[in-house]
Amino acid sequence: xxxxxxxxxxxxKTRGQQATLRCSPISGHTSVYWYQQALGLGLQFLLWYDxxxxxxxxxxxxxxxxxxxxxxxxxxxxxxxxxxxxxLYLCASTIVGAYEQYFGPGTRLTVT
Amino acid sequence: xxxxxQPEKLLSVFKGAPVELKCNYSYSGSPELFWYVQYSRQRLxxxxxxxxxxxxxxxxxxxNKGETSFHLKKPFAQEEDSAMYYCAxxxxxxxxxxxxxxxxxxxxx
Numbered sequence: 001x002x003x004x005x006x007x008x009x010x011x012x013k014t015r016g017q018q019a020t021l022r023c024s025p026i027s028g029h030t031s032v033y034w035y036q037q038a039l040g041l042g043l044q045f046l047l048w049y050d051x052x053x054x055x056x057x058x059x060x061x062x063x064x065x066x067x068x069x070x071x072x073x074x075x076x077x078x079x080x081x082x083x084x085x086x087x088l089y090l091c092a093s094t095i096v097g098a099y100e101q102y103f104g105p106g107t108r109l110t111v112t
Numbered sequence: 113x114x115x116x117x118q119p120e121k122l123l124s125v126f127k128g129a130p131v132e133l134k135c136n137y138s139y140s141g142s143p144e145l146f147w148y149v150q151y152s153r154q155r156l157x158x159x160x161x162x163x164x165x166x167x168x169x170x171x172x173x174x175x176n177k178g179e180t181s182f183h184l185k186k187p188f189a190q191e192e193d194s195a196m197y198y199c200a201x202x203x204x205x206x207x208x209x210x211x212x213x214x215x216x217x218x219x220x221x
Contacts, residue, residue, distance in 0.1 A: 042211055042212070043198065056206070056208060099146075099161075099207075100158055101209055103148075103157070105155045
């Protein structure tokens with residue numbers, strides 16, 4: 001069974017640009033979570049999507065947004081990039097009703 | 113608010129020594145607790161969940177609700193156990209994972 005996949009592996013953008021990160025969950029998983037792993041800040045919850053709807057968001061500004069598609073894949077968009085957005089962005093998926101999450105390899109976003 | 117504390121940033125032991133990675137949590141509801149491990153250049157992997165009470169790779173963790181702890185233990189550390197370990201908390205009222213800051217375990221020969 002394939003695990004959670006994320007693309008691209010690396011993304012380099014300049015300040016003020018927009019970044020789009022993609023995630024495909026494990027087959028059968030309907031919930032997708034996004035986390036930011038920034039140096040010195042640990043893993044911070046960003047967004048949770050389930051059945052195409054945003055269910056919860058973490059303490060991040062509105063320029064962090066996303067969506068979930070009918071096939072349960074998800075996209076994270078970061079607008080007006082700032083230098084401090086440089087981080088590893090992790091996607092995780094789970095089945096409905098479960099608490100344990102399964103993680104993808106991450107997308108390393110570098111903002112210059 | 114939910115919170116997970118891992119007091120040690122780095123734990124360095126010799127091969128064959130016992131290991132205990134500490135985790136304390138703060139949550140007024142019924143917690144769901146997990147240990148995740150991240151080996152070098154690999155993705156974050158689920159190691160243990162408290163509800164299954166299983167032993168994976170020789171590691172065990174017991175939920176102590178009185179002390180609000182979920183420490184990870186292994187009687188004899190191996191070099192391949194060297195990795196970053198994260199304790200994580202979830203619950204019905206917030207449906208996300210709250211992570212501790214992680215402990216790097218270094219097992220020397």
